[in-house]
Amino acid sequence: MPRVLVVDDNQDILTACRLCLKPHVADVLTLANPTELMGVLKVNKVDLVLLDMNFTRDASSGEEGIFYLKQIIAAYPQLPVVMMTAYADVNLAVRAMHLGARDFIAKPWDNQQLIDAVAYVSDNKHTANKANPAIKSPEAPTLIGQSEPMQAVQRLMEKVASSDANVLILGESGTGKEVVAKSIHRMSQRSQQAFVAVDMGTLPDNLFESELFGYRKGAFTGAMRDSDGRIVHAHQGTLFLDELGNLPLVQQGKLLTVLQNREVTAVGALEAKAVDIRLICATNENLQQQVLDGKFRQDLFYRINTVEIHLPPLRERGEDIDLLLDYYCQQYAAHYGRGELSITASDRKWLRTYNWPGNVRELAHSVERAVVLADSDTLDFSQLARGSSAAMQEAAMPGTTTQGTAIQDASMHNNGAGEDEFLLEYVERKTIQQALQFYRGNVSHAAKALGLTRGAMYRRMEKYGL
Numbered sequence: 001m002p003r004v005l006v007v008d009d010n011q012d013i014l015t016a017c018r019l020c021l022k023p024h025v026a027d028v029l030t031l032a033n034p035t036e037l038m039g040v041l042k043v044n045k046v047d048l049v050l051l052d053m054n055f056t057r058d059a060s061s062g063e064e065g066i067f068y069l070k071q072i073i074a075a076y077p078q079l080p081v082v083m084m085t086a087y088a089d090v091n092l093a094v095r096a097m098h099l100g101a102r103d104f105i106a107k108p109w110d111n112q113q114l115i116d117a118v119a120y121v122s123d124n125k126h127t128a129n130k131a132n133p134a135i136k137s138p139e140a141p142t143l144i145g146q147s148e149p150m151q152a153v154q155r156l157m158e159k160v161a162s163s164d165a166n167v168l169i170l171g172e173s174g175t176g177k178e179v180v181a182k183s184i185h186r187m188s189q190r191s192q193q194a195f196v197a198v199d200m201g202t203l204p205d206n207l208f209e210s211e212l213f214g215y216r217k218g219a220f221t222g223a224m225r226d227s228d229g230r231i232v233h234a235h236q237g238t239l240f241l242d243e244l245g246n247l248p249l250v251q252q253g254k255l256l257t258v259l260q261n262r263e264v265t266a267v268g269a270l271e272a273k274a275v276d277i278r279l280i281c282a283t284n285e286n287l288q289q290q291v292l293d294g295k296f297r298q299d300l301f302y303r304i305n306t307v308e309i310h311l312p313p314l315r316e317r318g319e320d321i322d323l324l325l326d327y328y329c330q331q332y333a334a335h336y337g338r339g340e341l342s343i344t345a346s347d348r349k350w351l352r353t354y355n356w357p358g359n360v361r362e363l364a365h366s367v368e369r370a371v372v373l374a375d376s377d378t379l380d381f382s383q384l385a386r387g388s389s390a391a392m393q394e395a396a397m398p399g400t401t402t403q404g405t406a407i408q409d410a411s412m413h414n415n416g417a418g419e420d421e422f423l424l425e426y427v428e429r430k431t432i433q434q435a436l437q438f439y440r441g442n443v444s445h446a447a448k449a450l451g452l453t454r455g456a457m458y459r460r461m462e463k464y465g466l
């Protein structure tokens, strides 16, 4: 049973959470002052954090909640965080989940919803959100792909795996750079050692050194014990630095020193520690151009790109689209306990020509959504098709595809990549469901709480089959 920390500056909410959760979890810790959050996490073992979005200092923007969420994720990437939002905060909930919150619950909730949310996240604590798992588990999904460009990638991976050469993986977002990194690790002689992934894109500047190099007790306020950094964790294994293109120049210099000397000095330490790591980096930026623009150090670039692997975008992988559709259809059908599901020939034809801006990640999410929403044993991709034509229309004539309310506003900001769309729909559906449950099925009350007209509410209920 999990130990839960509830962070909210409203004492009534803390008391209500404690009373409601106590019989269902190992322990409930409560904290009214969020500035003490990181200190509390340092000295208490906690399995889940329930974090309010809106603190009184900054009552309505949610920025403070986002700020604390980022802090937790940077310092404790595996710790699940469930955000507590208000009904109108659909945008914020989507943003928080993008940043790595595992789930959200909208206020006001009824007790069962709170208990269910905590139980769900603790049961699924290993199914990490994409933005969250900075130290990622080494079980890599199979790299699916038979197309000519993917066969070339496979051949290169096999060659490079047996060496200790540094590898730079380049490709658009969602093309599978992390899957490739994990596969190389698995095929390498280091496979029995750690695979440590660090998302440089979400690592705050001020935590760069302490996270990567570690720190000694007393090195700075709050450093209450010695801590090894991620590089030491990866000793004898593989260190995967994701989103390297975003690293500021000063930090590039520090990283280069470690790579050159093959040793790290923890913050506050007098002596360096020798490390033996295999380095794999990934980025969707054009690093060569960044070198030319003076944004990326040339010496670091040469050190990390001993072997470069270019992952082609999904739209250039031809028959792989069919393979991936089948693979994910099977996976999700099994996961959601559905029987055999199929995709019509005409849908397949369209899916082969769709340009998949979010690449394999978008395909996986689209199939998952279609499986979840399937009313028959044939998957329906019309939502994806509608989304893509709306996005094209929006690109051609901005402003023509959007309307008014809080919930509709949220979709305006998220009409781009498939992942955003998926999260938005998840958040929207769950918020509506929760409001209906809270108001015991009274549509008018729920619609009012959500800031929707009854018509808009019914349209959404129909869309989500509620």
Ligand SMILES: Nc1ncnc2c1ncn2[C@@H]1O[C@H](COP(=O)(O)OP(=O)(O)OP(=O)(O)O)[C@@H](O)[C@H]1O
Pocket (backbone or CB within 6 Å): 141, 142, 143, 144, 145, 171, 172, 173, 174, 175, 176, 177, 178, 179, 180, 242, 282, 283, 284, 360, 361, 364
């Ligand atoms: N060839 C593939 N076969 C099966 N699954 C894949 C493949 N490529 C990617 N995926 C899946 O697609 C999703 C995105 O992959 P991954 O995170 O490796 O992409 P990425 O290029 O690292 O993205 P980003 O640049 O956004 O970090 C994951 O769920 C991954 O399992």
